[in-house]
Amino acid sequence: MENNDIINNLILENAALKAELAEAQQKLAWLIEQLTSSRRRLYGPSSEKSVYDGIQTQTEIFDDIQPPIVVMGGGSPLAGEPQPNKNKPIKRGEMSTRLPEGLPVETIECELPEGQQECPECGEQMQPIGKEIARREIKVIPAQVTIIEYSRIAYICNNCAETNDTAPIVKAPIPPPVIKGSMCTPETAAHIIVQKFVMGSPLYRLEKDFNRSGIPIKRQTMANWLIRCSEGYFEPVYDELHLLLCQKEIVHSDDTPFQVLREPGKPAQSDSRMWLYRTSCDAKFPIVLYDYQPDKRKERPRDFLAGFSGYLLTDGCSSYHSLPDNIIVVGCFQHVRSKFSDALKCLKVEDRPGSLALIGKEYCNRIFDIDREAKDCTFDERFDMRNKKAVPVLDEFHAWLESVKPYVSSKSKLGVAVGYALNQWKYLTNYLLDGRLECNNSRSERSIKPFVINRKNFLFATSVAGARAAAVLQSLTETAIENGLNPFEYLTYVLRTAAAGNIRNDADLLDKLLPHNAPEFCRALKQK
Secondary structure: OOOHHHHHHHHHHHHHHHHHHHHHHHHHHHHHHHHHHHHHHHOOOOOOOOEEEOOOOOHHHOOOOOOOOOOOOOHHHHHHOOOOOOOOOOOOOHHHHOOOOOOOOOOOOOOOOOHOOOOOOOOOOOOOOOOOOOOOOOHHHHHOOOOOOOOOOOOHHHHHHHHHHOOOEEEEOOOOOOOOOOOOHHHHHHHHHHHHHHHOOHHHHHHHHHHHHOOOOOOHHHHHHHHHHHHHHHHHHHHHHHHHHHHHOOEEEEEEEEEEEEEEOOOOOOOOEEEEEOOOOOOOOOOOEEEEEEOOOHHHHHHHHOOEEEEOOOOOHHHHHHHOOOOOOOHHHHHHHHHHHHHOOOOOOOHHOHHHHHHHHHHHHHHHHHHHHHHOOOOOHHHHHHHHHHHHHHHHHHHHHHHHHHHHOOOOHHHHHHHHHHHHHHHHHHHHHHHHOOOOOOHHHHHHHHHHHHHHHHHHEEEHHHHHHHHHHHHHHHHHHHHEHHHHHHHHHHHHHHHHOOOOHHHHHHHHOOOOOOOOOEEEEOOO
C-alpha cells in the first residue's frame, strides 16, 4: 500500500513537473518572440513584403494545413509581389528638358574676344550668324534677407499755411503690419512655417541659420511670431476647413503621441495626442486637419466630429467605438495584415512556409488584390465587384480565424493578430457598404507621417498655445500641398491678404483664403 502511495505521488509530481515545464517553455517562446520582434523593429526593414510573396502560390502554402483549418482557394497574384516602377529614372542630361516652364532663365552669352574674331583662313573680320544653347545649369540661391522700409510722404496745404495760423498735415497710409510692433513680414513668417512644418527644421536650427547671416532672430521670437500668426490669421481658415470637412460623407482619422512640456496638470514627460482628420478619395478638394488634445479619451473624436454624419475610416483604437450611431466606423485591413506580417517575421526562416501567420497574411493579400483590380473602376462598379469577389474571401477568412483561435496563445504575435481581426471584424467589413470606401486607412497614415517626421526633429512643444499653433500650421501646409499649392506662396498670400482685412467678420474674404480658392500664382510649378 505504501508503495502504491509512493508511485501515485511520483505520478502526480511528474505530471506537475510536466505542466510546469510546458508553462516555462510557453513563457520562453513568448519572450523569444518579443525579443525577435523588438530587434526587428530596431534593426530590420519595416517593409511587409516577404520572400514568399510571388514565389510560392497560395495552393502550395496550404499543402500542409491540417483540420480544422479551412483551406483557402485560388486567387489573384499576391499583393506583396514587387510592381514595376512607374517613375522613369532621369537619364544623364535629361533633367534640363523636364524643368518647369515658370522658372526664371538667366542667359549668359559667350562671345569670342576681339582679338580672335578674325577669319583663320583670310584674316578678315567674322560676323555673327546665330547662337545656340550649349549648356543649361541650375543655380540655387540661399534665402536672402532684405530690410523693408516704409517711407511715407507728409502733405500740407500751402494756402492754409499762408492764411491761417495752423495748416492740416496729412500723411500717406502704409500697409498694416502682420504683427503690430514687430519686424515680421508675411514672407518671413511663411518662410519660418515652411522650414519647420514642411522641411522639419526646428527653430533652434533656424536661429543658427539666421545668425550665420548676421540676423539676430531668436527662437523665442520666432515661436511667438508663429503663435500670433496662427491665432490671428490661420485659425479662422482652419475653422472654416473644419466645417467643410464635417460636411463630407467620408472621413479618415488617426492619431500619434505628442509631448507638451508645460501642460496644466500633467508632468512634462507625459504624452498628449495629435489627432488627424482628412478627406477621402471622393473629395474634389482635399482637406487635412490636425487636432491637438491632451489625451486619447473617446470624447476627443466625438467633439471634433460634431455635426459629421457618414463613414469614418480608422484603426482599431477604442476611442472611435463610442461615436454616435450616425457615424459608421470602418476598420483597416492594413493593420490586420501588419500584425500577421509581424508574426511571420518572428518565426524562424525554415518555419515560415505554410505557417498560420503566412496564411493569414495571404488572406489580406487577396482582399487587397480585389481592390487593386477595381482601382480604375467607378465607385458603383467597385461596389459590385467587392460584393461578388470579396464577400466569399471574407467569409472564408472569418471561418479560418475562428478555427485557428483555439489553437494559438492569445499572448503570442499570431494570437494577437487573430484576436485583433476577430474583435475588429464588424468594423473591417463595413467597407463593403459603399464603393467610395477604402479597405485600409493608409490615406491617413500617409498624412500623419509628415508630422511624425517633424516631431522627431523638434521633439516637443513648450506650451499648449504652441501645440495648438503646430496643429493649425501643419494643417494649412499639408492641405496646401494636397491641393497642389506652393506652401510658401500660399501662406504669404493668406498673411498679406488677411492683415489688410478683417478675416473673422468677412465671410467673402475668408472664402478667398481657402486653399482650393487660392490664386494661380500660389500653384506649385510642375515638371514637364
